Amino acid sequence: MSYFQVNExxxxxxxxxxxxxxxxLDFRDExxxxxxxxxxxxxxRCLTCWRICPQGAVEFQHLLENRWDEVVTLKxxxxxxxxxxxxxxxxxxxxxxxxxxxxxxxxxxxxxxxQAGRQTP
Numbered sequence: 001m002s003y004f005q006v007n008e009x010x011x012x013x014x015x016x017x018x019x020x021x022x023x024x025l026d027f028r029d030e031x032x033x034x035x036x037x038x039x040x041x042x043x044x045r046c047l048t049c050w051r052i053c054p055q056g057a058v059e060f061q062h063l064l065e066n067r068w069d070e071v072v073t074l075k076x077x078x079x080x081x082x083x084x085x086x087x088x089x090x091x092x093x094x095x096x097x098x099x100x101x102x103x104x105x106x107x108x109x110x111x112x113x114x115q116a117g118r119q120t121p
Contacts, residue, residue: 003060004038004049010057012036016049025049079107 004025012034017025024042028035050058074088084107106114 003040004043005059006036006057007059008057009055010036010053011055013054015052015054016058019048019052021046021048077105079110080105081110082107 012027014027017027017036022042022044024039024044026037026039028037047060050060076085077087077089077091078084079086086105086107104111104114
């Protein structure tokens, strides 16, 4: 989802592009179309574009909602003793051969017991 959005009031005047201090806005004219471009990595979230837009077309409310966006969902691997989440299923395959023992599904508490040679409950 793009945090920077404009509504139907946008007329392509480029006031937002010309006044962006972070140079996070740009445009591309191709054929009969003008595309407004936004680069979130450059965006300083200063809202200059929102304040400067003479049409009131910039909608930055998504950035101001202070919410978490889900990026990815991974399967959890849980401690085989107590069920506490330990890591995700992609981790063991990404480990070097020397670290594969760390991918045993044990939480820190049960790992310590296991490494000490004691029986786990």
